[in-house]
Amino acid sequence: MKPNCSLAGAYSALLLGAVTVVRAQANPDPIGTIYDGPLPANLYGSNFTYPWPIRQFNFYNQRQNLSMAFMDVPSASDCGTDSKTAVLLHGGNFCGATWADTARNLSAAGFRVILPDDIGFCKSSKPQGYSYSVDQQAMNINSLLTALNITNPVTVMGHSMGGMIAARYGLMYPDTVHQLILVxxxxxxxxxxxxVPFLPIDQIYETQVVQTFDSLKAYEQATYFPNATWEPAYDVWVKMLADIYANDYGSEYAYVMALVTDALLxxxxxxxxxxxxxxxxxxxxENDITALGKAWSSPTVAATLGHYDVIGPAAAAAIPNSTFYMFPGLGHAPFMQDPVAFHQVLFSWLD
Structure with missing residues (x-):
């Protein structure tokens, strides 16, 4: 089913209902199926209201039935074609909805925009016995695009953890990627x-299951926006995450975060x-100091981690066909901290 090719359709309200989430069948499709029916307001522990209708990609993977939530935003200026498609991958402390402002800008520029919630996150399934490898998440995204019959090369943009997945996607499916953006x-x-020392998954879980709005905000303020003023608008995204921890899938979500952290390390x-x-x-x-494992490392080790003003230029130099930009004075989430500057830089590069 194609999305409604109008701005009114793109911004329509979510379909809500008291139905059970549709799962893959006993004899699953080798790719998976797209579900466009009504969904409960509280989906896999997330009651956050998304800016576009939620669709589901139901598929069978690692011996279990899974459901990946995603938004499918039509192009505002190129109705009827999928010649330009952008896939936006969220970070570990974010959801697909966090990309909303960027998605609106891309849609206005003629892109169809796909905004998935990775398996384990936000409004998607949260399997407990699952390998959350970067490769697996990249494969899941590829399966989603295949199920949507998107055949032209796509623009893939990923932030934080999503940047790792995007890079892996570019390595695994180079012929399907038109351009890659790592934020x-x-x-x-x-x-x-x-x-960074090894920390057992059970111990990582114990640090996650006690997360609250205040603890999440303190972490993001210190790590994502160091030496910057915390804006009230950021609270929306902290609450989006904190509500999942406080909801009926809170324990499952905390364990997913532990499994993901262990896999990414x-x-x-x-x-x-x-x-x-x-x-x-x-x-x-320039001011990004994010690093996995910093919290349980020695002060000496922690001091060496997360200096994006150093590791960013070095990484760009290693990529054969790359362009590099460092946002002066910004932290881990430049698209949130200064969206105007972020989109000016982004669209100056996009072809």
Missing amino acids: DPLGLEDWVAKG SQPILYHLPMLKTRTYLMVG
């Missing part, structure tokens, strides 16, 4: 090689950047 991606350094993209063949734009905030 403050994780994995530009090898945390373990720098001295062992899969830095640093060593694979020279193999990227796709035209790539790497964008980082």
Whole structure:
């Protein structure tokens, strides 16, 4: 089913209902199926209101039935074609909805925009016995695009964890990617090689299951926006995340975060950047100090981690066909901290 090709359709209210989430069948389609029917307001623990209707990609993977929520925003100026499609991948402390402002700008520029919630996150399934490898998440995105019959090469943009997935996607499916945009991606350094000690998954879970609005805000303020004024608008995104922890899937979500953290620590993209063949734009905030494992590392090790003003230029130099931009004075989420500057830089590069 094609999305409603009008701005009114793109901004229509969510379909709500008291129905059970549709799952893959016992004999699953080898790719999966798209579900466009009504959905409950509280979907897999997330009651956040998304800016566009939620669709579901139901598929069978790792011996279980899974459901990936996504938004499908039509182009505002190129109705009837899929010649320009952008896929926006969210970070670990974000959801597809966090990209809303960027999606509106891309839609106005003629892009169809796909905004998935990764498996384990936000309004998607949260399987407990699952391998949350970067490769697997990239494969899930590819399966979604296949189910949507998107055949032309796409623009893939990822932030933070989504940047790791986007880079891996570019490595795995180079012929399907027109251009790649990495926004403050994780994995530009090898945390373990720098001295981050192993922490058992159960212990990571214990640090996650106690998360609240205040603890999440304190972390994001210190790490994502260091030396910057916290804007009230950021509270919306913190609450979006905090409500999942406080909801009926809170424990499951905390365990997913532990599994994801463990998987990401062992899969830095640093060593694979020279193999990227796709035209790539790497964008980082000068003040970004985000690093996995910093919280449980020694002060000496922690001091060496997350210096994007250093690891950003080094990573760009390793990518054969890349352009690099560093946002002066911004942190881990430049599209939130200064959306005007972010979109000016982004659209100056997009062809």
